[in-house]
Each structure stands twice: as C-alpha cells, then as structure tokens.
Amino acid sequence: MRNADCGIKNNIIDFKDVTFVFEGKAPLFSDLTLSIEKGAFYLVQGPSGAGKTTFLRLINRLEEPISGEIRFQNKPFDSYSPPVLRRSLLYIQQTPTVVDGSVAENLLLPFSFKNNGHLTRPGQEKLEALLREVHLKDVEMSDHAMNLSVGQIQRLCLVRGLLLSPEILLLDEPTSALDRKSAQAVMALIERLNVESDLTILIVTHKAYGQGRVKPRYLRIEDGRIEESS
Amino acid sequence: MTHSIIEIGPFQLILALVFILAAGGASLYHGLKLEKDLLVGTIRTFAQLFLLGYVLKFVFRLDSVWLVLAVFLFMIVFAVRIIRSRIVEKQVAFFWPMLISMTISYAVVAFLITGVVIGAKPWWKPQYFIPLAGMLIGNSMNAVAISLDRLLGELKKRRQEVEMMLCLGADYREASKDMVKNAMRAGMIPSINSMMAVGVVFIPGMMTGQILAGADPLTAIRYQILVMVMLVGCTAILSFLGVRIVCRLCFGPSQQLLLKPEKNRPTPPK
Numbered sequence: 001m002r003n004a005d006c007g008i009k010n011n012i013i014d015f016k017d018v019t020f021v022f023e024g025k026a027p028l029f030s031d032l033t034l035s036i037e038k039g040a041f042y043l044v045q046g047p048s049g050a051g052k053t054t055f056l057r058l059i060n061r062l063e064e065p066i067s068g069e070i071r072f073q074n075k076p077f078d079s080y081s082p083p084v085l086r087r088s089l090l091y092i093q094q095t096p097t098v099v100d101g102s103v104a105e106n107l108l109l110p111f112s113f114k115n116n117g118h119l120t121r122p123g124q125e126k127l128e129a130l131l132r133e134v135h136l137k138d139v140e141m142s143d144h145a146m147n148l149s150v151g152q153i154q155r156l157c158l159v160r161g162l163l164l165s166p167e168i169l170l171l172d173e174p175t176s177a178l179d180r181k182s183a184q185a186v187m188a189l190i191e192r193l194n195v196e197s198d199l200t201i202l203i204v205t206h207k208a209y210g211q212g213r214v215k216p217r218y219l220r221i222e223d224g225r226i227e228e229s230s
Numbered sequence: 231m232t233h234s235i236i237e238i239g240p241f242q243l244i245l246a247l248v249f250i251l252a253a254g255g256a257s258l259y260h261g262l263k264l265e266k267d268l269l270v271g272t273i274r275t276f277a278q279l280f281l282l283g284y285v286l287k288f289v290f291r292l293d294s295v296w297l298v299l300a301v302f303l304f305m306i307v308f309a310v311r312i313i314r315s316r317i318v319e320k321q322v323a324f325f326w327p328m329l330i331s332m333t334i335s336y337a338v339v340a341f342l343i344t345g346v347v348i349g350a351k352p353w354w355k356p357q358y359f360i361p362l363a364g365m366l367i368g369n370s371m372n373a374v375a376i377s378l379d380r381l382l383g384e385l386k387k388r389r390q391e392v393e394m395m396l397c398l399g400a401d402y403r404e405a406s407k408d409m410v411k412n413a414m415r416a417g418m419i420p421s422i423n424s425m426m427a428v429g430v431v432f433i434p435g436m437m438t439g440q441i442l443a444g445a446d447p448l449t450a451i452r453y454q455i456l457v458m459v460m461l462v463g464c465t466a467i468l469s470f471l472g473v474r475i476v477c478r479l480c481f482g483p484s485q486q487l488l489l490k491p492e493k494n495r496p497t498p499p500k
Contacts, residue, residue, distance in 0.1 A: 021496065022496055022497070023496065023497050062396065062397070063486065064482060064483075066497050066499050067499070077484070082396075082484045082485040082486075083399045083400060083401045083485070084399065086397050086399060087397075093394060095390055097390045097394040099391065109395075110398040112404075113398065113399050114401070114404070115401060116399045160398070161398070
C-alpha cells in the first residue's frame with residue numbers, strides 16, 4: 001500500500017492539451033491534460049471503444065495526437081529517438097504476438113535490435129526464473145513459440161518485455177486469456193516489480209482488482225475524458 | 231542471312247480479327263461477360279500501336295535528344311501511374327518518390343546499355359534507346375507493381391508483428407525487414423524464371439521480331455541476352471529502391487506504422 005499516500009509528486013508522463021481523432025470521427029480525446037506519476041500502479045478502465053488502448057498507444061507513440069504535447073520525464077517526446085522511447089515506455093499488445101521461432105529466440109529477439117545493443121543479454125537462468133514466476137515452468141526454451149497456447153504466449157510476451165527493464169509498463173488486458181491461477185501469478189509479478197523496482201504500471205483491464213500488494217489508482221476513460229480516482 | 235520482310239496488309243490484319251471473334255464467341259457461350267473488354271482491348275491495341283508507329287517514325291526522323299527524352303519520360307510517368315492503379319492499398323502516396331527514383335534508375339541503365347555496352351552514337355539514338363528503354367520500363371514495371379503490392383499487403387496483414395517489434399525497440403527497418411525481403415523476392419522471381427526458360431520454353435518477342443525482320447539469329451540472341459541481363463539488373467535495382475522508398479513512407483515521422491484498417495485511421499498531426 002504505497003502509492004496512494006505518496007507525498008512528492010514525480011510525474012513520468014505529462015499530457016498537455018492532447019487531441020486525438022480517428023479519420024471521419026468525432027475526437028476521441030480533446031485537449032486532454034493529465035499526468036502519470038512515477039512508480040504508480042494504474043488500472044485503466046472504461047467502456048469498449050472509449051479509447052483505453054489508444055491511450056496506451058499514445059504513450060508508446062504508436063499513435064500521434066493531432067495537437068498538444070506528451071512529455072516523458074519532463075522532456076517532449078521528440079527529444080527521444082522513437083525506438084528508445086518505445087522500449088522505455090513498453091507497451092504489450094492485447095493480442096500477444098510472437099515470431100516464427102523457439103521460445104528462446106522470441107525472448108532474445110529484442111536484443112538483436114541495434115538500439116538495444118548496449119543492453120546485457122539475459123542468461124539462461126534469468127530467463128528460466130522469470131518463466132517459472134509466470135507459471136511457465138513446463139515450457140522449454142527450445143519449444144516452438146507458435147505451438148504455445150494464447151495464455152502461454154501472453155506470459156511469454158510479458159517476460160520478453162520485462163527483460164528490457166522499461167520505465168513504464170503499458171499492459172493491454174494482460175490476463176484476458178489466463179486461468180485464475182496464472183492470472184494471479186502474472187499480477188503478483190507485476191505488483192512485485194512495481195513495489196521493488198518502482199516500475200510505473202498502467203493496465204487496461206475489465207477485471208476487478210483483488211487484494212494485492214499495491215493499492216491501485218483508477219483512470220476512468222469515458223466520453224473523451226480521463227478521470228482519476230483511488 | 232538476308233531476306234525481305236513480308237509486309238502485313240490491312241486485309242491480313244482484318245483476317246487476324248477472326249481470333250478475337252472466336253474469343254468473343256467463347257465468352258458469349260460461357261457467359262463470361264468479357265465481350266466488351268475484348269472489344270475495347272482490340273480497339274486500344276490497334277489504336278495505341280498505330281499511334282506508336284507514327285510517333286516512332288516522327289521521332290526517328292527528327293533525331294532530337296529532347297524528343298527522345300520526352301518520350302522516355304512519358305513512358306515512365308505512365309508506368310508509375312499503372313503501378314499506382316494496380317495496387318489496392320491507397321493509404322501511402324508514393325507517386326512522386328517512385329517517379330523520381332524510376333526516372334533516375336532507368337536513365338542510368340538505359341544510358342549504360344545504349345551508350346556503353348552497345349556503343350550507339352549518340353547514346354540516345356532513337357532506334358536503340360526508345361525500344362530498349364520501352365522493354366526495360368514495361369518489364370520492370372510489372373516487377374515493381376508485384377513488389378509493392380506484396381510489401382503493402384504484408385505490412386498490413388502483419389501489422390501486429392511489426393508493432394510488436396517497434397514496441398521492443400526495433401526501428402522501422404528492423405520491424406519490416408522480413409516483409410521487405412519477401413517483397414523484393416516476389417518482384418525478382420518472374421525475371422529470374424524468364425532467364426531459366428528463355429530459349430527452351432519460349433522465344434522472346436524481341437528476338438522473334440528481329441529474326442522476322444531478317445536479322446541473323448546469332449545477332450538476335452546477343453541482343454536478347456543483353457536485354458534479359460539488363461532487365462534482371464534493372465528489376466533488382468528498382469525493386470530494391472522502390473520497396474525501400476515505399477516502406478519508409480508506410481511509417482510516420484516517429485516510425486509508427488501508418489497502414490491501418492479503414493475504421494482506425496488517425497487524423498495526421500497538424
């Protein structure tokens with residue numbers, strides 16, 4: 001229970017007058033101004049089509065607003081190279097995606113990109129420990145990733161993202177394809193990272209949040225507005 | 231080997247229309263509804279080729295470099311227009327970048343072939359430059375259209391995979407590497423297949439034309455070899471350039487993938 005009573009405000013993301021529109025439609029967000037606090041644990045909720053996924057994609061810069069500014073650590077997005085920014089503000093898609101290759105190849109895929117060249121490749125032990133933590137202990141490194149179930153791929157994608165040590169984790173329905181036990185394991189890992197590593201978390205979810213190690217903050221998206229509640 | 235070419239008169243041309251009538255009859259019989267297309271196609275074939283014949287006669291007689299280059303540019307503009315029209319995906323505006331890159335590539339290859347390899351003097355000698363450039367443009371146009379269609383189709387179909395890689399810190403080149411490779415291969419394969427089959431499965435049109443016009447078959451095959459090699463080279467250059475240029479245009483300034491389903495297209499930044 002650490003975020004609700006946090007005394008000093010230390011924003012990691014700031015939206016200032018951000019407007020986003022899909023072609024031929026009314027603006028999804030108009031002059032949106034809000035801040036995401038470093039180390040906070042947010043649950044993003046709202047009706048279908050309200051813009052929850054788009055909100056995460058705007059933070060990850062997969063979408064560009066038509067006007068306004070988004071800042072990361074008090075600097076405009078333009079001051080970061082897009083690949084470096086995206087790796088730091090890591091977004092894991094709702095539909096988990098793997099490439100045609102083994103589990104190990106998929107986990108190490110990000111380390112083949114030149115912008116990640118300076119990152120240390122994790123060893124076998126670290127990979128196996130993380131897989132165990134998300135209840136993937138039966139998955140072998142040599143297994144073909146495309147033969148895994150959707151739930152297993154979802155967890156594999158989460159582990160792959162965490163290996164990049166992001167500043168923010170943007171998760172779009174991360175437990176949608178998981179059974180109760182696996183979902184609990186995934187949430188426990190995310191909570192642990194939030195508490196122990198001060199990792200900022202934003203999770204789009206329709207599920208109710210049970211008793212955990214953190215007290216989440218809620219971002220409710222509806223009618224183009226985002227309102228925060230505890 | 232010399233012989234005079236047998237002239238084809240108007241009566242023979244009209245007689246050849248029997249084949250079109252047969253095709254039209256088959257279309258009617260099977261309800262294919264291709265009669266109108268056959269009619270338009272036949273009229274266009276006659277009109278366009280007669281027009282070309284008179285234009286070439288005029289260009290050959292004037293022997294002007296500017297006129298030759300104007301014809302050359304005209305062919306390229308139409309080639310890019312045809313490529314644009316053949317590609318279903320319309321989100322990426324690539325007409326001008328492709329026109330510029332195709333003009334430069336064709337100009338370099340056509341100059342090398344006529345001026346350096348054949349040694350025509352001057353290098354733009356219309357009898358050499360226009361037919362060779364025409365073959366170059368016509369054949370590689372198909373390759374570019376196939377490459378671009380494959381690229382845009384794959385980027386759209388595999389959008390999740392591309393975005394997944396972008397999210398993990400890939401730049402747009404890394405995220406689209408596989409699609410670029412597949413697109414380039416798709417464009418190159420037809421001309422490589424032609425090289426495999428030439429002289430065994432088919433006798434190319436240009437060589438046939440030269441032999442019919444009385445050329446020694448050994449001279450005709452040398453020209454044909456030159457043309458085939460030139461085509462493969464130019465196809466490779468253009469597939470590479472075209473695919474690279476269009477691939478960059480598929481991503482925005484922050485390297486976000488712009489190809490999106492129709493209902494999910496964002497309005498671009500002001």
